[in-house]
Amino acid sequence: MAAESQPRAGRLAGKNAIITGAAGGIGLETTILFAKEGASVLMADISEAALAKALAKVKELVPNAPRLSTIKCDVSKESDVAAAVESQDQYGGIDVMFNNAGIMHGQDDDAIHTSEQVWDLTQNINVKGVWYGSKHAVLSMRRHQKKAGSIINTASFVALMGAATPQLAYTASKGAVLAMTRELAIVHARENIRFNSLCPGPLNTPLLQDWLGDDVQKRYRREVHFPSGRFGEAIEQAHAVVFLASDESSFVNATEFLVDGGLSKAYVTSE
Numbered sequence: 001m002a003a004e005s006q007p008r009a010g011r012l013a014g015k016n017a018i019i020t021g022a023a024g025g026i027g028l029e030t031t032i033l034f035a036k037e038g039a040s041v042l043m044a045d046i047s048e049a050a051l052a053k054a055l056a057k058v059k060e061l062v063p064n065a066p067r068l069s070t071i072k073c074d075v076s077k078e079s080d081v082a083a084a085v086e087s088q089d090q091y092g093g094i095d096v097m098f099n100n101a102g103i104m105h106g107q108d109d110d111a112i113h114t115s116e117q118v119w120d121l122t123q124n125i126n127v128k129g130v131w132y133g134s135k136h137a138v139l140s141m142r143r144h145q146k147k148a149g150s151i152i153n154t155a156s157f158v159a160l161m162g163a164a165t166p167q168l169a170y171t172a173s174k175g176a177v178l179a180m181t182r183e184l185a186i187v188h189a190r191e192n193i194r195f196n197s198l199c200p201g202p203l204n205t206p207l208l209q210d211w212l213g214d215d216v217q218k219r220y221r222r223e224v225h226f227p228s229g230r231f232g233e234a235i236e237q238a239h240a241v242v243f244l245a246s247d248e249s250s251f252v253n254a255t256e257f258l259v260d261g262g263l264s265k266a267y268v269t270s271e
């Protein structure tokens, strides 16, 4: 067999994936691991400048990566999401969709102080974006008569626990992702399209770290609850996503896949 006709090695060999929010944080680390594991990846993100930097980084770290490409996509716009997914028709459609893009707005607050504008923006990106990604991924998998598909939607540990410091729009949006993903998993199970939610704990990524900034009190209120004493790293989420995307998880469906260092099971006091 000629070398180029041999299947690529890797846990995701031969799979075609789309990752939203791929230019930073969890999305970028997942793109790198997916490429290392033999998947082709379309990196979708709202920021073209960040995408260009991210693509260069992936190419540098994984020089023998399968097909890698980028697309500017605002997940809150259905036409953008549809265009991203349909761009993969020429490659036989997609096998994996990681609906990961999300925001936590700096002015997200409690019921009294969160503005309607912050509420709507958060739901449009975090909830509608996941709906559009799920919808168009299913349509692609049907169009290309895929025998199996894996769709992973990023929720958060705050979908399962109340946050002591208010971020109402974000918490509500992640609860919606969890409930929506659970239903999608059941509705599409007979098509062998699996849906799982990823529930990260607090991470060392710009989403949270920029929001916390230099506010020592804000940081302390969180750190005291970490059983492991530290924030999680984006790559620790990416390893979980590789598992959920791969055929190794073929009987894992509708889970709330927690990667939180045990935080959601902890009863911790400050002294």
Ligand code: NAD
Pocket (backbone or CB within 6 Å): 020, 021, 022, 023, 024, 025, 026, 027, 044, 045, 046, 047, 050, 073, 074, 075, 076, 100, 101, 102, 103, 104, 125, 154, 155, 156, 157, 199, 200, 201, 202, 203, 204, 205, 206, 207, 208, 234
């Ligand atoms: P990040 O801010 O580091 O990266 C998010 C990426 O999404 C960025 O590249 C950004 O440009 C992109 N993005 C923002 N709005 C978009 C839009 N409308 N369309 C397309 N792309 C858009 O964030 P992260 O920490 O990697 O978070 C990824 C996901 O994980 C989010 O859904 C977030 O809510 C969730 N999460 C994060 C944490 C945490 O502590 N960081 C904890 C739990 C859940």
